[in-house]
Amino acid sequence: FMMNADGSRQERWTFDGGREPSYSWNSGLLAFGKMQPISPWELSIYVRPIKGGNEQRVTKPEDWNYWVPSISPDGSFIAAASSHVNVNSEILIIDLAGNVVSQITNQNPARSWRPSWSPDGQSLAYASNRGVGENRSDIWVRNLKSGKELRLTNGDARTSDPVWSPDGRYLAYISDRDGNKDVWLMEANGRKPINLTRSPEDEEYPSWSHDGSWLAFTRKVPNQQIFLMRADGSQVRNLTQNSIEDFQSVWVP
Numbered sequence: 247f248m249m250n251a252d253g254s255r256q257e258r259w260t261f262d263g264g265r266e267p268s269y270s271w272n273s274g275l276l277a278f279g280k281m282q283p284i285s286p287w288e289l290s291i292y293v294r295p296i297k298g299g300n301e302q303r304v305t306k307p308e309d310w311n312y313w314v315p316s317i318s319p320d321g322s323f324i325a326a327a328s329s330h331v332n333v334n335s336e337i338l339i340i341d342l343a344g345n346v347v348s349q350i351t352n353q354n355p356a357r358s359w360r361p362s363w364s365p366d367g368q369s370l371a372y373a374s375n376r377g378v379g380e381n382r383s384d385i386w387v388r389n390l391k392s393g394k395e396l397r398l399t400n401g402d403a404r405t406s407d408p409v410w411s412p413d414g415r416y417l418a419y420i421s422d423r424d425g426n427k428d429v430w431l432m433e434a435n436g437r438k439p440i441n442l443t444r445s446p447e448d449e450e451y452p453s454w455s456h457d458g459s460w461l462a463f464t465r466k467v468p469n470q471q472i473f474l475m476r477a478d479g480s481q482v483r484n485l486t487q488n489s490i491e492d493f494q495s496v497w498v499p
Contacts (some may be wrong), residue, residue, distance in 0.1 A: 247259055247492075248498070249485070249486075251455075251460075251474070251485075251497075252485070253472070253483075253484075253485035253486060256486070260278070260301075262280070263280040263281050264278050264279070264280055264292075265278065265279055265280075265281065265289070265494060266278060266279045266289070266313065266314050266315060266494055267494065267495075267496045268315050268316045268317045268324075268496060269296065269317070269496045269497065269498050270317045270318065270319060270320065270321040271319070271456060271499075272319050272320050272321060273317075273320060273321025273322075274295050274296050274297060274321070274499075275293045275294070275295060275296070275317060275321040276293065276294050276295075276296050276317075276496075276498065277291060277292070277293045277304070277315045277316070277317040277324050278291070278292055278293075278294075278315065279291055279292070279312065279313060279314075279315055280292060289312050289313050289315075290303060290304075290305045290307075290309070290312070291303075291304040291305045291312050291315045291324060291326060291340075291344075292304060293317070293321075293324075293342060296498050296499065297499075302342070303344075304324060304340065304342055304343075304344050305340070305344045306344045309344060311328055311329045312326045312327070312328045312338075313326065313327050313328075313335075313359075314326060314327050314359055314360050314361070316361045316362050316363055316370075317363075318363050318367050319363055319365060319366070319367045320367060321342075322341065322342065323339050323340065323341055323342075323347065324339070324340050324341075324342070325337060325338070325339050325350070325361035325362075325363065325370055325372075326338060326340065326361065327358065327359040327360065327361065334353075334354050334355055334356065334357045335357045335358055335359050336349060336350070336351045336352060336353065336354070336358055337349075337350035337351045337358045337359075337361045337370065337372050338350065348390075350370060350372070350388055350390075351372070351374065353374060353376050356374060356375050356376040356377070357374065357375055358372050358373065358374040358376070358386075359372065359373050359374075359406070360372055360373045360406055360407050360408065362408050362409050362410055362417075363410070364387075364410050364414055364434075365410055365411075365412055365413070365414045366414060367390075368389060368390055368391060369387050369388060369389050369390060370387070370388050370390060371385060371386070371387045371398075371408040371409075371410065371417060372385070372386055372387075372388070372408065373385060373386075373405065373406040373407065373408065374386055377401070378401040381404065382401050382402070382403065382404060382405075383404050383405050383406055384397055384398070384399045384400070384401050384405055385397075385398040385399045385405055385406075385408045385417065385419055385436075386398065387434075396435070396436070397436075398417070398432065398435070398436030399421070399436065399439075402423060403421045403422050403423035404421065404422045404427070405419060405420065405421040405422075405423070406419065406420050406421075407419055407420040407450060407451055407452060409452050409453060409454060410434070410454070411454055411458050411477075412454055412455075412456060412457065412458045413458055414434060415433065415434055416431055416432065416433060416434060416477075417431070417432055417433075417434055418430070418431050418442075418452040418454065418461055418477075419431075419432070419452065420449060420450055420451075420452065421439075421441075423441075424441055424444065426445070426446065426447070426448050427448040427449055427450060428441050428442070428443045428444060428445060428449055429441075429442045429443045429449050429452050429461065429463050429475075429479075430442060431477070431479075440479075442461070442475070442478070442479035443463075443475070443479060443482075445465065447465050447466050447467055447468075448465070448466045449463050449464060449465045449466075449473075450463065450464045450470075450493065450494075451463055451464045451493060451494045451495065453495050453496050453497060454477075454497065455497050456497055456499075458477060459476065459477055460474060460475070460476060460477060461474070461475055461476075461477055462474050462485075462495045462496075462497065463475070463495075464492070464493040464494065464495070465484075467484075469489070469490070469491050470491040470492055470493040471484060471485070471486045471487060471488070471492050472484075472485045472486045472492050472493070472495050473485060
């Protein structure tokens with residue numbers, strides 16, 4: 247679905263499935279996944295121009311085991327979690343023809359998921375339970391040129407869903423460090439983490455506005471709905487009040 251930033255004009259955009267959208271402002275392409283009959287959690291990846299044009303399938307028909315696609319800032323590549331390599335999820339980068347061009351993680355039996363490109367396209371942030379067990383996870387950042395990795399969180403919580411601010415200075419993310427899943431903010435080097443929401447309800451999927459002043463996110467009240475707040479956690483607004491689940495929003499022009 248598409249809607250205005252105030253929640254008005256909610257219009258259906260796909261008619262045969264679609265979830266986990268990711269938008270490239272430079273290319274105008276929206277990447278998203280479509281559920282496959284084999285498993286509702288494993289997807290084929292598609293792209294479509296946001297302003298007209300037809301969707302294009304990126305992954306090959308036999309490669310349906312992807313999820314959470316993240317399109318690069320220039321629209322040339324897609325990072326995604328996949329069980330294409332082993333039974334646990336690793337982060338892969340594929341081109342728009344569906345070819346694997348790089349394997350970012352190789353951490354079996356640990357799992358990695360939710361990749362997010364830095365605005366300059368030079369780094370990927372992602373979540374992983376490497377070294378912390380099944381019930382914990384951390385945010386890691388990998389420099390794609392040097393291969394150097396930096397662990398940004400300390401393994402004391404379930405931490406996931408990293409997304410870079412448009413200026414590259416901050417990462418918004420989800421953590422249950424204070425008991426339930428809240429939207430947090432930290433500097434891109436992992437310093438000065440702050441809980442923005444402190445809500446009794448669980449939240450997921452933060453998403454930055456293009457100017458960096460707002461964050462959209464999903465809150466369970468009790469089903470999932472789209473909320474909006476200032477990047478400092480103020481002016482929280484409920485954008486959707488539907489009987490169905492609304493989740494995983496991204497900003498588009």
